[in-house]
Amino acid sequence: MKKLINEAANYVDEVLAGMALAHPEHYKIDGPTGRILRRPDAVDGKVGVVSGGGFGHIPVFAGYVGDGLLDACAVGDVFASPDMNPMLGSIEFANTGKGVLCVVGNYGGDRMNFDMACEMAEMDDIETAKVIVSDDVAAAGPDEAEKRRGVAGFVLVTKVAGAAAAAGHSLQEVAALAQSAADNVRSVGVALSSCTVPQAGRPTFEIADDEMEIGMGIHGEPGVRRGKLRPVDAIIDEMMDMLLADKPVSKGDRVALLVNGLGATPVEELYLVFRRAKARLDEAGAELALHMIGNYATSMEMAGASLSILHLDDQLEKLMKAPANCPFWKV
């Protein structure tokens, strides 16, 4: 294991400490176990937006605490759901009387624990709603779309939810807009190398020096095809084919494109990914209303990239372009 870390057991807490130390104007560590990252102060008069999930994907999830994004986030161990308590604590913090939306990746533990946290919050008269992000088209077919994992599409759904809340919408409206984003986002990834969970100490999976895996999940979940590494244009064509088969674009459709590095991919390569993905969207006649290129949803030292397409309507486009500010993303 080759990481710039101290004791594996302290990894998550030390990284959170570093984030809070670096960005005190954005992040404050809270909760009896220190596993809530939240804004310094709750914002009165708006719906709260929270999330939570396993660690090792920064900026997902906790990095997106910020203006026009999340109010608070529960933080688990590496690739492990937080328990219910920091989720409930996040909800309690974010609630200023207008209720709280939970944006949740489609993983069993995260869903179950947020279900419990929301039930507990409701008993304290905090109104809650949930939106599940399940954008990975490689994880299941369209007939079983509810089984799909949540990957980088989370970033776009969070942006929409945070902007809708900041705009003063009610909980029902914020939830409906975030749900619309979740319904209209599709992602797929390609991995070239494995991540390593610090406490495991060895790569999560093996992959040969000349191989790639299309559709791999951000914890190393199996993809749809392992094969020889091909030129980036061919890889992106295969990924764009999957995305556009699952949800086609028509001439004039407006989309947001997220070209996401999984953690260890040189930024130069992300621009090659973007170049081909844009050419495919141009070819299909889609209008690129917005694009983001960088490490937005990572898997520690996994090399590879993912593509996410959010199919926009006027409302989603406006929310995607609304102001937002966190250390990992400014609009």
Place this chain on the structure above:
Amino acid sequence: MKKLINEAANYVDEVLAGMALAHPEHYKIDGPTGRILRRPDAVDGKVGVVSGGGFGHIPVFAGYVGDGLLDACAVGDVFASPDMNPMLGSIEFANTGKGVLCVVGNYGGDRMNFDMACEMAEMDDIETAKVIVSDDVAAAGPDEAEKRRGVAGFVLVTKVAGAAAAAGHSLQEVAALAQSAADNVRSVGVALSSCTVPQAGRPTFEIADDEMEIGMGIHGEPGVRRGKLRPVDAIIDEMMDMLLADKPVSKGDRVALLVNGLGATPVEELYLVFRRAKARLDEAGAELALHMIGNYATSMEMAGASLSILHLDDQLEKLMKAPANCPFWKV
């Protein structure tokens, strides 16, 4: 070689194409060989600021074309200096009558070609000045500081130069302020893995699975010590010792700190680096006026990090905090 690329021979041009396609409001490709990246339009009434160097370090060099930063940049092949022509073209573009400052990393080819380009420009009555960045304390001792490589300190010197130019200073003043930044910045890096030059097709150097190299350059130049990988706090202590021995801080001194990922290091680890570096500055009584954490000066898929400290006076601090805008950095 495991990269998301097409033909190695087209790598640089395709990445530049992707960058210009993604950010047309910031970047335009120019020059007969397409190896100038420049702003869409020159800015009248200010000193021009340009740079140039080998490719494979994005955002260094060309990524820093933007408001309050560079006006144009010459782009070489991977780890190879551009020839004189795109340097001269960059100078000609950036000149709007007040002269042009060239910010140059301390590499033989870059220096020689910029010398020629400046001579040619002077023959066309364009006034030029040069600042050489040689910030890597691992590359030579203080008695031979002029032999030190230019590494991530380039980013800070470029910021100062760009801000000074935007503030309306004369060429002599911009050059003096950039020189002050160059004189007051120190860097050191640690590498955990090698980069791979696409046209070479194999890692530039070998390093064992349990080894690190302190002081390695951003092209894989030998460092000062290769040894067993240690906990990040111990590594950062060793690096901070080197930086503070070379240029000490006293209680109350104000500094800017750049925690830089070399390309393949998870962002989580950069926050561990920051955490320890800040603790050491706190211990020394220095005031952290400004800090940046991210991939600012990379070496493709090299894993590792560098630390740069810019020792500030009031003028440098003001220039570091002045507005700047490029796709890789906003102030």
